Amino acid sequence: MRNIMLIIEYEGTNYCGWQSQKNVISIQETIEAALEKITGSRPIIYGSGRTDKGVHALGQTANFFTESKIHAEKFAFALNAVLPRDIVIKTSYEVDMNFHARYHAKSKKYTYLILNSRQPTALYRNLAYHVSYCDKLNIDEMRRASQHFLGTHDFTAFMATGSSIRSTVRTIYDINIIEDEDFIKLTYHGNGFLYNMVRIISGTILFAAIGKIDSNEIPKTIATKDRTKVGKTLPAHGLYLEKVLY
Secondary structure, X not given: OEEEEEEEEEOHHHOOEOOOOOOOOOHHHHHHHHHHHHHOOOOOXXXXXXXXXXXXXXXXXXXXXXXXXXXXXXXXXXHHHHOOOOEEEEEEEEEOOOOOOOOOOOEEEEEEEEEEOOOOOOOOOOOOEEEOOOOOOOHHHHHHHHHOOOEEEEOHHHOOOOOOOOOOEEEEEEEEEEEEXXXXXXXXXXXOOOOXXXXXXXXXXXXXXXXXXXXXXXXXXXXXXXXHHOOOOOOHHHEEEEEEEO
16 A cells, blocks of 8 residues: 655636535646546545635646555546646655645745726636735735734634534744735635635725725734624635645
8 A cells, every 4th residue: 555645736617626526626626536536546635725716726636545556646647637637736756654744734825916996807817816896915915914914813703604623723934925016916824724714815805905994903803703803704716725835
């Protein structure tokens, strides 16, 4: 038996998300079906975490166990030959039998992509959140708002309902906001993120940029865990899992 690690890029538009679910198509089951085609058996593939419907990945990490004799680096080529074009295995290699893509992850990096333009986009319609109600977002205010989230906090106010997570305390190491013509990238690095946490923080930063939220009130909102004082949950299609660090 061998343990193979995959680094995966995908566009989440046509999938229900990462995790296998009944009567819908997921990233996980699509890769598992591709593995069955090339190895003759269908292993369970363990992802570093779930991504929701419409969320994309540039560096999702997963592992699976197999008795196949295929060379570890060749799995990427073999899988890409049978996978749909919106899922790509960037690299594959053998890891220790004890390695688990989820439980051994130390931190993750995410990006939320905003298109700030008067008119929508054809090419990025499923890849960026279009903001047309403000001609020019206040980038300086977005940066000021973002700094309040750095460090270790209880992020209860920035978590969607329905999560059964034990602890809502997380540490955000860094948030960068990068402007590239009409595109604005909000990049996050943290030891972990709650359900919809990046999308809610991004919505709060966006509300600060348009004056709907006073960024100076964000520390109070974090401390009081008041969900009514945060921004809206931005749509899934602007979110990318950039990288998982071990």
